[in-house]
Amino acid sequence: MMVVRGLVAALLIGAAFVRPGQTAETLKIASFSTVLTEIARRVGANHVSVAGLVKPGQDPHEYQPTPADLEQAADARLILLSGKHLEHYLDKVQQATGAKAASLAVGDALPTLKMKADPDEPQADPTGMVDDPHWWNSVANVERATMIVRDELIKLDQADQADYEKNAKAYLAELEALDHWAKRKVAELPRDKRKLVTSHDAFQCLARDYGFKIYAIEGVSTETEPSDRHVAELIDEIKNQRVKAIFLENTLNPKVSTEITRETGAKIGGSLYADGLGNGDGSTYEGLVRHNISTIVDALK
Template sequence: MKISLLSFIAFFAAAMAVQAADKIRVSTFSTILTEIAQQVGGDRVAVTGHVKPGIDPHEFEPKPEDLKIVGDAQLILLSAKHMESYVGKLKEATGTKGDLVEVGDGFASLKMKSEKDPDKVVEDPHWWQSVLYTEKAVKIVRDELIKVSPADKATFTENAAKYLAKLDALEKWVKVELAKLPRDKRKLVTSHDAFQYFARENGFTIHAIEGVSSEDQPSSKKVGDIVAAIKSEGVKAIFPGEHRKSPK
């Protein structure tokens, strides 16, 4: 009986190892892309999200252990638009083994002034604040997974369709709720200027304390300007954002 139990455990462990090895290895560098890959890939993927929830993506730098995992990945998903300044390291780590996809690269960018250099105009990298762009990202991830494993096309297509339906429902809910707020009252004050895409689609005016990166420290003059704007615009509610940890 004891031998049979040990044999069963050994067989089960071996079966699990084979199953894990059979999954598509995906590395992501955005919590949004981690969720998309998991939702679309389902049980056919093993997703490693290198940027964990609560970690500031602007300050993230891949460690040697991250690069080792990337080197073994079949698909690497990046936000693009200069969000991952370390993309060169990832390309070097994966070589020709994995497909490295900069998901947001083809999305039309909104521009903004850099807080560090007011004379410099930069791309706003926060495209996922747009449901439309997030839906495009789902389709891109779906197609990339199909390229890696054509045999799973039906599964990835079905999973993506279900996730897109949820995003459509979310977009409709947002529109219904925002319809209750008059357009002249749609003022958004934020400590991190990451909501341009959302504001464009929903008619908000943004007053941001910081610039494109959460690494930026606002000047006392900038803070004073924001306080004055809040008072003059008659902003009724302010929702403080979460404090993200530096990964360093």
């Protein structure tokens, strides 16, 4: 009898701490973007369990989901995608998950920045332009993405709405402070020196936000090799514009960049995180932005 009473008491006490609609289970999320993985973890906190399928430092242009990744995606209630045609393996994900999980291509809801497509790019429009998939290289876009993820979490789990709103507000405040810091740091560099030579064309959003002009060695995707003609034109441009430094990327082979520096006399300004979170400084979004902006400004001064 004592045991039964004890159990009933324990159940009643436990029930007092559970709000209506709350279950012990967390909302399972599968994310195909390192930046979205961070956003989901920050906004969802203890109410979500996020499987980051594209890992920090992995090149999202070349990523292919493994059977284990597809299993995790099939088990999720929400699938976060970068969008803007970055996930060329989307059909595999859709086949694996069916219509079970809500699929959210966050980038598709963000402002579009058109850029020149690679010659064999299937997503190019008739004028040879394509949407820039690297939306996370704009802090303002990551702020918008945070609000989109917050709203989706609330839609799927209304019981925890207040927590999602509070967590998103705190994260958005950090992003706003980060953008302010970035603007001040970039202001140290005269506008006529804001010429950014990078391994592939991933920084158009950063260029738009902070007044840089981009000269990319490769195209939109890291899978495209630069032609000899393009490299020769770029070498002339770097010499004419007296560009002081060129930048490597954490996910790319630096061979061509190193050759260009030899031809032009420009120095290697450092390595940038172009395709999302990485290891080291860029293991958080704030760290990524601080690393990229400081590296660029300090090398071009």
